[in-house]
Amino acid sequence: MGSPAFIARPAANGGYAGVHLQFDSSPPNMVPLLLAAYQFRFRRDLEALSRYLVDDVVFAWDEIGTDLLDGSPPGLLQRLTGGAQWPSRGMTGVMNLDGTPAEREVITQDNSVGHYWGYVLHPAGIEVISRQNDPRGPLISWDTDPRTHFSEAMALWMPGTPPPMSLPRDLPKLTPAPAPTAPTRTATRPPRR
Template sequence: MSNYPSIIARPTPTGFHGRYVANDGQPTARVPQLQHLYHRAYRHDLDAMLAFLIDQHPAGWSQLGTDPTADCGWINPLPPIGDRGFRCYCHGDRHEPEALLTKETADPLWHEWIYVLRPGGITVTAADPDGDTWLEPVFVPWSNDARPRIGAA
C-alpha cells in the first residue's frame, strides 16, 4: 500500500541511481520537502544529502521526513498517523536488502515521479497518467522561492 510512489536519485553519466519512496511523492509535497532538506538540514551539502538518502538507506523508504538526525528506522506496528519522520526499509524493525532503481528499471506504472538531485536543482519527471511512458522532465532550481510547476505537459 502506498500513496504517490516515487524514486529519489543521484545522476549518473547515463541516467540515475535511485531508491524507492512509497509515500508522498507528489511534487506539491516532495519538492518543498527536498528544498527544506537541501537548504536547512544539509546547508547546501548535496553530497551529504545524497549519501543519506541513497547510500545509507539502500533498501529505500516508506516516507521521507524533515530531520535526518532523528531515528529513521522502521517501526512495528506501522508508524502512527501524523508521524513526519523518515522511515526506511533497512533499519529499525525492517532489514530489507538493497534495492537499486535505474533508468532501465524504473516503471511509469509503479513509480509516478522521479526526482534526480543535481548541483543546481532537481530534475522532476512525471509518469504519464496512463502509466506507459514518462512526460518531459521539469527542472526545479534549488531556491527557497521555487514552487513546483509540474504536470503542465
C-alpha cells in the same frame, strides 16, 4: 495509500541511480522538503543530502519525514505541514516470497516502471520526472523558496517546460535560524576558608 517514487543521483551514463520511496511522493509534498533540506539542514551540501537520501538508506524509504526540516527557519514547518511532524522511515523486514531477506534494488531509468514520480538530485537543482510523460523532467533550482506551491498534475511536468509552480506573493525572505549561542558564564567566587 502508496504513490511510489524514487530519489536518485545522476549517473555517469546520463541516466540516474536511486532508491525507492513508497508514500507521500507527489511534488507538493516532496519538493518543498527536498529544497528545505538542501538549503537549511544540509547547508547547501548536495553530496551530504544525496548520501542521506540515496546512499545511506538500507533498503528503501517508506516515507520521507519532517526531520528534513531540522535547522529550518521558524515557521517553515507550520507553513509546509500545518505543524505536523513525522520522522523519515526506511523500509525494514522486507522479504522475498521464499522468506529470504530482499536485497536493495537500485532504481534506474531502465527499471523505474511503476514509480509515479522521480526526483533526481542534480548540482543545479531537482529534476522532477512524471512517469506519465517522459523519462526526463523539468529542473527546479536549489535556490527556489520551499514555500512555493507545486502542482501534482502529472501532465504538467513536461521536459523542456517550466516547472508548474507558483510562489505566494509578499512572503518575507527566508533566512537561516541563528546559530545557538553559548551560555553565558557567571563568575563565581571561590569559597571562603
